[in-house]
Amino acid sequence: MMLKGGSRVTAVSDVDRQRIADLVSEILEIDLEDLTETSLFIEDHDADSLRAIEILSSLEREFGIVIDQSELARMVNLEGIHEVVSKSEGWEQRAS
Numbered sequence: 146m147m148l149k150g151g152s153r154v155t156a157v158s159d160v161d162r163q164r165i166a167d168l169v170s171e172i173l174e175i176d177l178e179d180l181t182e183t184s185l186f187i188e189d190h191d192a193d194s195l196r197a198i199e200i201l202s203s204l205e206r207e208f209g210i211v212i213d214q215s216e217l218a219r220m221v222n223l224e225g226i227h228e229v230v231s232k233s234e235g236w237e238q239r240a241s
Contacts, residue, residue, distance in 0.1 A: 157227045161208075165226055168207060172199050182224045200226070210234055 186192035210233040219225045
C-alpha cells in the first residue's frame with residue numbers, strides 16, 4: 146500500500162517478522178540482538194553472496210513462495226526482505 150509521500154506499507158505480521166529474523170540470524174550465524182531492521186548483511190554482518198542466496202532459498206521454503214533472484218539486490222537488510230516477501234506473498238497492495 147502506498148501512503149502519501151510515496152511511503153510503502155508492507156503487511157508482514159509480527160510473527161512473520163520474527164520468523165524472518167530468526168531465519169536470517171541463523172544463516173548469518175549472529176545473535177538475534179545484533180540484527181536490526183536496517184543493519185546491512187554484507188557491511189555490518191560479514192555476509193557473502195552465498196549466504197544471500199541461502200537466505201532467499203530459505204525464505205522460499207519457509208513461506209512457500211518464489212522469489213526472483215533479481216530481488217537479491219533489495220534484500221540487503223530485514224527491511225528489504227520484508228518488502229520482497231510481502232510482494233512475493235501478494236501482501237503488498239497498491240492504493241488506487
